[in-house]
Amino acid sequence: MATFISHSIAETAALGEQWGRAASAGWLVGLSGDLGAGKTLLAGGLARGLGVTGRVPSPTFALVHEYPGGRLPLWHLDLYRLTTRAEIAAAGLESYLCRPQGVVVVEWIERWLEEQSGPLAPGVRMRRVEIKIAGDAERRITYEDFGG
Ligand SMILES: Nc1ncnc2c1ncn2[C@@H]1O[C@H](COP(=O)(O)OP(=O)(O)O)[C@@H](O)[C@H]1O
Ligand SMILES: [Mg+2]
Structure with missing residues (x-):
């Protein structure tokens, strides 16, 4: 478990950017934290680190945004409006949670994990991230890697 204290939106974005530069295919980054914690900002930094240009808006209404323009394809999901794993499956989103060919960033990952906290499935590499206001x-960002 690692902790990063961010003092500005720039520092949060820079942390995401660093993760994006180091990312490899098949990686899942699961984000938890209240509204306004900085999940979308961190995801935007990660996209930038992968070489995605342009805006990275919140996918709250679209549920998933795809960014094919970077070093690896990126999928950005927001599960805020879905409350159970069954609803996520019914919305057709389960297949996005594991993309061996690219990187997936999921806001409100706890909606999918429910009671699970460890590795999701064999072979899935996940960074579980918690952002506290x-x-x-100031944001306290803790993260831990599972799987792989
Ligand atoms: N250190 C920080 N890191 C990230 N966001 C911050 C920070 N300080 C203030 N903020 C503000 O918090 C909000 C984070 O928004 P957003 O990334 O959309 O959150 P979430 O996706 O978690 O709901 C923005 O309004 C941003 O300006
Ligand atoms: Mg968000």
Whole structure:
């Protein structure tokens, strides 16, 4: 388990960017944290680190955005509006949670994990990330790697 204290949106974006530069195919990054914690910002940094250009908006309404333009394809999901794993499956999103050819970033990953906290399935490499709001511009970002 690692901890990163961010003091600004730039620091959060830079952390994501660093992860994006190091990312390899088949990687899942699962984000948890309240509304406004910085999940979308971190995902945007990760996209940038993969070489994706342009805006990375919240996929709250679309549920999934695909970014094919980077070093690896990226899928960005937001499960906020879905509350159970059954609903996620019914929305056709389960197949996005494991993409061996690219990188997947999921906001509100706990919606999918439910009671599970460890590795999801054999061969899935996941970074489980928790963002806590610690002040106006301060965020406590903890993360742990599973699988692989
Ligand atoms: N250190 C920080 N890291 C990330 N976001 C921050 C930080 N400080 C303030 N913010 C603000 O928090 C909000 C995070 O928004 P967003 O990334 O959309 O959150 P989420 O996707 O978790 O709901 C933005 O309004 C941003 O300006
Ligand atoms: Mg968001």
